[in-house]
Amino acid sequence: MRSVLDELTVRMQEAIRAIGLEGDPLVRVSQDQRYGDYQSNCAMGLAKQAGRKPRELAARLVEHLRVSDLCEPPEIAGPGFINFRLRPDFLASLLGGIPPVSEPAGRRLGLSESDDPETVVVDLSSPNLAKEMHIGHLRSTVIGDCVARVLEFMGHRVYRENHVGDWGTQFGMLVAYLLRVRPETADNPDGLVIKDLESFYVEAKTLFDRDEAFKKEARETVVRLQRGDPATRRIWKAFCEESLRHCHRIYDRLGVTLIDRGESYYTELMDEVVARLEKMREKQDDGFVRISDGALCLFMEGFKTREGDPLPMIVRKADGGYNYATSDLATLVHRVEHLGARRIIYVVGAPQKQHFEMLFAAARRAGWVGDDVQLHHLAFGSVLDRNGRPFKTREGGAVKLKDVLDEAVQRARRVIEQGSKEGRINRSFSAEEADRVAERVGIAAVKYFDLSHALNTDYRFDWDTMLSLEGNTAPYMLYAYARIRSIGRKGGVTFESLPADAPLQLEHPAELALARVLARFAETVQAVARDLKPNLLTEYLSELAKAFSRFYDKKQGVRVLDAPSEEVRTSRLRLCDLTARALKLGLGLLGIETVEQM
Structure with missing residues (x-):
């Protein structure tokens, strides 16, 4: 199934060719709802080729446009913009035709896979195994994971390659230091455990810088390592595996899977x-x-x-x-x-x-x-502190990624406790449930905050903003999803059992506004796959959550569980279900798990 944007682009292309021209249809989502849902400004670019004024050319194009099954009659605005407003019955048919979640196509919200699947390599994370992962590894890891998820979703075969740094002179230094401070490692390398990799590296480097004998020893170890000396290689391998265990604890918490293929490979x-x-x-x-x-x-x-x-x-x-x-x-x-x-x-x-x-x-x-x-x-920018300076510890060192995630979970737990006192968050959580939700919300907050920023810009790491229950944040997205699921529980409704053939009735402005955003899910995912910009997806999810909030608002929106008729109630519950499914799928493509209650 084509996205609405793709379908309008095809129709616009046909109109351009019908009048003997060639060019990009330039159909885009309208930035102002007053001018419709979509807009094309191709007439401005084609006017010179056609030898006409842009507005005159736009009128000719409209004459040849065949979009009556999708839109109200197109309107010409300004110097030659062509505006499209989707018909309510088309929106109802489009969204109503999305299969139930029990079917494979339903789990994709009707979005088809790519017609031309490729083999893609995503090179992500790639820490130096000599040290622990730090805040600088966050962006490559979560951006790369999101890109891989979206491309996999679109049907491509994706290799998630973790090109770890596991070779070079520093490993000669570390192996030599291991043999000096833990000589038993030579006999039992597989039993190696290092609690703090960062401290171990600093100790080794300090000795290397001040002790000429150790420096010589380290260089000789590098030579043995590069020549393939079996004993040296065993110890080096044990160190790399221990370092990777540290990394994979982080990856497991972030929900990231990848293939470790270091430089030594x-x-x-x-x-x-x-x-x-x-x-x-x-x-x-x-x-x-x-x-x-x-x-x-x-x-x-x-x-x-x-x-x-x-x-x-x-x-x-x-x-x-x-x-x-x-x-x-x-x-x-x-x-x-x-x-x-x-x-x-x-x-x-x-x-x-x-x-x-x-x-x-x-x-x-x-x-x-x-x-x-x-x-x-x-390419992506840097993570800065709240004051716009490089994000470092008070001592000036790199901030460990593990410490960031731990603090995120602790802060999320406090947000949950405060929300519970205010009545916004479920009061019935057991201590175990609260811990589980805090882990999920805290990790999600860090990932979503990173992904919501444009790749080519630096951003300021701000705990208060990323953990807010309002705005374009993970806690708000998770809350929006959980809120919809609670509507079903409150009404004794199992969304999955709603009749798939029940027609959608889109009459209230809030219903139409929500339907228009839902209809853009497919083209948003396609844009992320094409342009590799995860923030396009976070912006869409934020817009969707806001549209649902207005839809369900007692003053601005509609009644759902107490709708005026059973048909209208079912229609509105189906809109709730589609919104929840879009939120869950969109967050999943960002690498974020939802929570059923919050």
């Missing part, structure tokens, strides 16, 4: 990538691959230093060692050649912009990535 492929480049250097004389100051470098057009000199991408250092560029090229080759990816999305902070531009250019220049593969750096 690609060590052999890095050798192969360098060998391929060496062959190119021997055969080509265009300067793409060449030796510079003893290092093997790639030079792509368009990349310059501040002085205007060609900017190299070093793939093998003068001492023969590899770096992030080598690892990332090998990873990219693996994803294209072994996983068969046709779309690769790197969810990484904005400061890495140039690195990914060079990486993508190098891979295409080398011929390893063709035009049929999309490479996308999904």
Whole structure:
């Protein structure tokens, strides 16, 4: 089933072609309800091609538009805008035709999967296993998870790749420190437990910086590790597995699943990538691959230093060692050649912009990535404190993500207790139920607050805002869903058993307003999948929750359980059910679980 936006776009395209023109229909959701539900301003762009004034062209287009089954007669406004207002009977038919939740199509709210499913890699989270996850890992983890969920929902095959940092000189230091302070690890590496990874790293680094003997010992350990010494590798593996256990406790709380594939996974492929480049250097004389100051470098057009000199991408250092560029090229080759990816999305902070531009250019220049593969750096801004400064502890260190989630749950528990005193939240929660709801609400608040911000901007981390029971927040969305479910319990109604063939009656302005928002669910999810912008979904859910609040309001809205007739009651209960299902599905795509009571 096409979304309303897609259907109007097709109809508009047909009208454009009917008058002998070609161009983008430019159909968009109207920003002002006074001008209808959707709007097209294509007449302005096509006027020059047609040799007419925009308003005259708009009139010709309207003559050829065939939308009477969807809309009231289109209106022309201003210099040539074409406004569409959906017919109530069309909305009733569209929403009434959504199958019950017991059917697969009903669980998707009638939204079809992509006609052209692809294999997609989403590169997300990717912490350094030498340390604990901190607040800086939040955005990549939850944004990447949301993007993966939406693409999976649309029918794509998605690999959620956690490209963890598990290789390099720092691991030689950590293994050497382990052997010094816990020598028993050499005999029983599988029994390794480290309660505080961050403190362990700081202790090792402090010793490395002040003790020359230990520094030498660490460097020798790196050599043994890279040469594949079995004993050193066993201890290194045990450390990485212990660090990953710390990470997966966080992932479990966030509801995130992924495939751990660290830098070490690609060590052999890095050798192969360098060998391929060496062959190119021997055969080509265009300067793409060449030796510079003893290092093997790639030079792509368009990349310059501040002085205007060609900017190299070093793939093998003068001492023969590899770096992030080598690892990332090998990873990219693996994803294209072994996983068969046709779309690769790197969810990484904005400061890495140039690195990914060079990486993508190098891979295409080398011929390893063709035009049929999309490479996308999904960049995002930083998390700041309430005053707009970098989010750090009082001591100036990185804020552990575990501590953030713990505090979120504690604060959510206080919000629940306060809401209970005010009568807004269920008073009958047992202590165990309150803990469960607090965990879900607290985690949801952190995730939703992050996802509600535009990716390309920094945002200020604000506990009071994210945990508010009002506004565009997770607690309010969860409350809105739970409130609808409580309507069913109050009326002795099982939403799932409502007759699927009962017609929707959309007459009251609040009914129509809610129906219009519900009708946009499909196109919103499609837009998130296309543009990779989770905040489009949070904005939609906020609008939906507000529309339902007005619908159910005693003064602005309608009576539901005590509706004037059984037919109207059933119709309004079906609208309640569709709203709850849209909220639950939308929150699920954000990686947020709902609660039935709150």
